[in-house]
Amino acid sequence: MFEQQLLNALSLGSVYALFALGFTLIFGVLGVINLSHGAVFMLGSYIALTLVTRFELSLGVATVLAMAGAGLAGLLIDFLVLRPLRARNAPHLMPMIATIGITIILTNVVQGISGAEILRFPQGIVPEESFDFSLPWQGADSEPLHVTALQLLIVLISFALMGLLLATMRRTQLGRALRAIAESPKAAYLLGINVEGLFLLTSFVAAALGGVAGVLIGLSFNAITPFMGQSVLHKGIAVIILGGMGDIRGAMIGGLFLGLAEVMSVAYLSSDFRDAVSFGLLFLILLIRPAGLFGSVLERKA
Amino acid sequence: MEFLDSFWASSFWSTYSTLVFSIGVNALLALSIYLTLSCGLLSLANAAFMGIGAYSAALLTMNLDAPFYVALAGGTVAPVLVALIIGLPTLRLSGVYLAMATLGFGEVVRVVVLNLDITGGPMGLNGIPQKTEGWHIAMLLLLTLYILARLRRSKIGRAFEAIKEDEVAAQLMGVHITSYKLLAFTLGAAIAGLAGALNAHFTFFLSPREYGFENAVDILTMAVLGGTSNLIGPVIGSFILTLLPELLRFLGGFRLAVNGTILVLVVLFLPKGIWDPQRMCRLFSRKRAA
Numbered sequence: 001m002f003e004q005q006l007l008n009a010l011s012l013g014s015v016y017a018l019f020a021l022g023f024t025l026i027f028g029v030l031g032v033i034n035l036s037h038g039a040v041f042m043l044g045s046y047i048a049l050t051l052v053t054r055f056e057l058s059l060g061v062a063t064v065l066a067m068a069g070a071g072l073a074g075l076l077i078d079f080l081v082l083r084p085l086r087a088r089n090a091p092h093l094m095p096m097i098a099t100i101g102i103t104i105i106l107t108n109v110v111q112g113i114s115g116a117e118i119l120r121f122p123q124g125i126v127p128e129e130s131f132d133f134s135l136p137w138q139g140a141d142s143e144p145l146h147v148t149a150l151q152l153l154i155v156l157i158s159f160a161l162m163g164l165l166l167a168t169m170r171r172t173q174l175g176r177a178l179r180a181i182a183e184s185p186k187a188a189y190l191l192g193i194n195v196e197g198l199f200l201l202t203s204f205v206a207a208a209l210g211g212v213a214g215v216l217i218g219l220s221f222n223a224i225t226p227f228m229g230q231s232v233l234h235k236g237i238a239v240i241i242l243g244g245m246g247d248i249r250g251a252m253i254g255g256l257f258l259g260l261a262e263v264m265s266v267a268y269l270s271s272d273f274r275d276a277v278s279f280g281l282l283f284l285i286l287l288i289r290p291a292g293l294f295g296s297v298l299e300r301k302a
Numbered sequence: 303m304e305f306l307d308s309f310w311a312s313s314f315w316s317t318y319s320t321l322v323f324s325i326g327v328n329a330l331l332a333l334s335i336y337l338t339l340s341c342g343l344l345s346l347a348n349a350a351f352m353g354i355g356a357y358s359a360a361l362l363t364m365n366l367d368a369p370f371y372v373a374l375a376g377g378t379v380a381p382v383l384v385a386l387i388i389g390l391p392t393l394r395l396s397g398v399y400l401a402m403a404t405l406g407f408g409e410v411v412r413v414v415v416l417n418l419d420i421t422g423g424p425m426g427l428n429g430i431p432q433k434t435e436g437w438h439i440a441m442l443l444l445l446t447l448y449i450l451a452r453l454r455r456s457k458i459g460r461a462f463e464a465i466k467e468d469e470v471a472a473q474l475m476g477v478h479i480t481s482y483k484l485l486a487f488t489l490g491a492a493i494a495g496l497a498g499a500l501n502a503h504f505t506f507f508l509s510p511r512e513y514g515f516e517n518a519v520d521i522l523t524m525a526v527l528g529g530t531s532n533l534i535g536p537v538i539g540s541f542i543l544t545l546l547p548e549l550l551r552f553l554g555g556f557r558l559a560v561n562g563t564i565l566v567l568v569v570l571f572l573p574k575g576i577w578d579p580q581r582m583c584r585l586f587s588r589k590r591a592a
Binding site: 033081084085088090092093094096097098100101102103104105107108109112230234237238241245276279280282283 | 344401403409410414519523558565566570
């Protein structure tokens, strides 16, 4: 049974990682905690749902469009709210509160349009195939592992996007520019990097990743509500602290780790304590290693 | 006196007393976060401290039949004890990390309350005797304001200010940073716990849902909206944000969106909050010059 739990943890954790990736990207590059990331996540799944049910698009097209829509929302949030705050050099608290305001607006507007009830993707949209297979070291009499096509899809999409982002950050000129901004926006500006443009791009990409994570979570739990962003936001916070804030690789590992911790605590302890596990862990990590499990000890001085 | 008697009996009071009570309790909460902010600590644990205070006070009243004053004192002391325990390790963190850690602490408290038997689990506590009266809240709010105003002008208040402006410089001046931070943290917890204890004894009902992330954020919002550079700001902020949902009732389902919009606009255009004496001074001096 342990292998089965590991598999479930992988699929849950990779979505957490995908969500946290956008979250940590914004903190790393822009240096702000964007608490509207959960609302953008929720927006992504609503866009995909609407496109699939109203306009009868295929799931693939809907996902891509949801990604673009969520990205656009992120772009607007950055342009309208975060940019003026940056220009003013506002303290940390301000973007946090402003993005909380945005979360309230987005949640309320979506609730006003589609209602507060739980919405579901129509039948036949979500791939329902599943496979059973045994691992070589398991005995013949043990239960085979059960994996759904959806789980495979989620893991594949998540890892593909994470790989793409990591490669971009590591290997390309764009990634180098972003890392330069993360070190010091002022120095990057003096080196001729278009800092404001890259801030906007980062917001777009981060929100798009959040949007995809929203679609994937919406598909895997098949329950979409205006408030679904809230709990995943809390988990995103836990993940980026586990992995070290602003650390992309850390967010990936942290996401998988949180998925593992949650699945294992439900499987072997009690489902009541699922949320306590993630936050208890977070609390402990902060006390023992404030820079995160994988974060470097060096911190950027404000 | 006759006027007062007829006022208490009037339909206005019976309709709006809950609202007035909420304003008072929210003002206490906003002041509790003002206190930690005035020492430069961005702590989001106040909703959790409020919850600890509310549950301890309610349990004292319901299980031990304690008098109201004892329950209030218990609701104030319990979060202080918790704050003392978690304060020392937590307060080593600064800025965003402290915010996240206290948020994490808040969630841990919520989940613990959700799973304990004595707190009624997810059902919460029901049938708490209604012992809070208007003058309790008014008196305790005034007392808190008075103490905080005295504190502001005292050595402690100046130490808080120094730490907020520049920790290193304050330390070099001989300010013992850790103990002052711990003081601000525990005093904030005491005020939040008191607010929780008062709240528990007029809402009749407690549920773990009321002390989560959203409430921590609400409290912070009230303080920042009003302005955290002085004591009047948080009170004004809580006044506005408690009344706003009632005033915007005509907007129906979209009133929260208006709430959020106001929040964003205030952060963008009134960074120091609504009540900012410096801005008013500038405004008046400009008029005089013209």
